[in-house]
Amino acid sequence: MTFVEIDRCATDAIALVTGCRLGKRALKFLNWGKMAATFVDISTGRAVRIAARDSAKDRARELFPALESSAAQQQAYRTLPDDQLFDVQAVRVTLRPEDLPGYKGPRVTCGQCGESINFRREVQSNGRTLCRSCAGECYYDLGN
């Protein structure tokens, strides 16, 4: 299982290389704006978080001054050792059963909008069971 912390090209690359996909519930997207990802072996619990080092961009400019920024970065990623490109940390990720692929659990109905909610993502608010939108986390409005 992989947790990605940004919605950039790296996210697509990680999905391709790992086989972890949103639709398989093995890729978890966190919209944190950080070029980082955590890879979890769910059979052993071993996990590693890898973050791109900002200093790698400066290093790319130094090494390949004749190239444009993105080309220099591509070249740097091909040639620099991993420890100059990434920070790597062993971490622990607490996975709830409802986060795992294959989880079968009850589907509940939002007490306000009536839509179904899967994977225990409902919220209890003033004694009501609500979806996150109706609980105030809505990212859209009805545009009227």
Ligand SMILES: [Zn+2]
């Ligand atoms: Zn609702």
